[in-house]
Amino acid sequence: MRLSRSILVVVAALFLSGMIFAALPGSAVLAQGGTPPSLIVYSSNRSGNYEIYVLDPNTGLSTQLTNDPANDVEPDWASDGEQIAFASDRDGDYELFVVQVDGTDLKQLTNNQSQDRQPRWQPDDLQIVYMSDVNGQWDVYMITVEGGLVRQLTNDPGDERGPGAGVVQPVGPVATPQVITPVVVVPTTQATAVPDAIVDSTTLNVRENPGEGARIMLTVARGTPLKVLGRYQDNSWLQVLTPSNNTGWIYRPLVTVNIDLARVPVVNATFIAPPPTATPVPPTPSSTVNLVAGIVVLDPAAPTCQQTFTVGFDVANLGTTASAASGTVSLVDVRSADGSQQGTTIGGFPILQAGQTFRVNMPLTVSTWYGEQHTITLVIDPSNGIAETVETDNIRTVTYTLAKGSCP
Secondary structure, three states, X not given: OOOOOOHHHHHHHHHHOHHHHHHOOOOOEEEEEOOOOOOEEEEEOOOOOOEEEEEEOOOXXXXXXXXXXXXXXXXXXXXXXXXXXXXXXXXXXXXXXXXXXXXXOOEEOOOOOOOEEEEEEOOOOOEEEEEEXXXXXXXXXXXXXXXXXXXXXXXXXXXXXXXXXXXXXXXXXXXXXXXXXXXXXOOOOOOOOOOOEEEOOOEEXXXXXXXXXXXXXXXXXXXXEEEEEEEOOOOOEEEEEXXXXXXXXXXXXXXXXXXXXXXXXXXXXXXOOOXXXXXOOOOOOOOOOOEEEEEEEEEOXXXXXXXXXXXEEEEEEOOOOOOOOOEEEEEEEEEOOOOOEEEEEEEEEOOXXXXXXXXXXXXXXXXXXXXXXXXXXXXXXXXXXXXXXXXXOOEEEEEEEOEOOOOO
């Protein structure tokens, strides 16, 4: 426990050095024995505000450990005699701090907008129990010295202080020292406290303010425990303390909350909405000509050897402006088996307005390779005399079988 191994020596020293305590200027509060040589840590306002001091009862000499314009109070000595925990309002409200016994390596443990008081070391010197009104009423909490992981130990409407809450009373110049019977607290096994909130998403952004437009301070991973300090008015955003001791805002639906948010104070923070998404403006279409090959109609449908038939071919302008000039269509008939040419002809079409279709009728007579398949290939504007943005839709092919008719 935190009582000195030489507690009898300390108690005797307190009796014998009563005048030494009486002579201390200011008010001494929460004095506590340390490790041998039984030094005593206490808080005094001798300098105008409360600072932390260490007293050697054998000599009556005090050493000042802290020096800050704020109040440093409620010191508690770790059982190994190396560190001292205390509360200080140096950032506007009381937070917990730890300092080495020689006054070096000052470390802030809590950082919120509430009151954190009465730190008490646990026997392992790895955790500190304290009281806080962060949820609107006084409850008991525990924090790890390394990492700052906070666990809430009590959570009910009652006012809970402890453990070992003290009353601050000034020590007068002729006060008679009182014998304080030490209270030995037997530690009990506590059930593992559930964090206020746990991250559900793969990663979670912690922001400076509520709202997706606020700057991202850091990102935490799935399963990270969070201490809930406050909430936005509609509960959509929560102000949290991360294990790395950073205070920021997170989006409520991305975490599992294990506490009653009705008991969490509403924080009047500025909501920063994301910047508006620009509506894309469709580009203004440019005026173009687009000649497209349409359907092919054979008349008669089954051409006969040495008999003229008509090839009807639809040419359409699917662009946004009229063609600059009239155009031509080339027709080539080949034997499908070897690609040998069996006949050719040319057709023409006038200037085509946007959206206009014109049928080009071309007569053709084929006298060879009856009883076999033929392929007709039609190409619009084969010499590229009409400017187009697309040329790949100017070709159409059709096949037929040439009937024998009167051919020998």
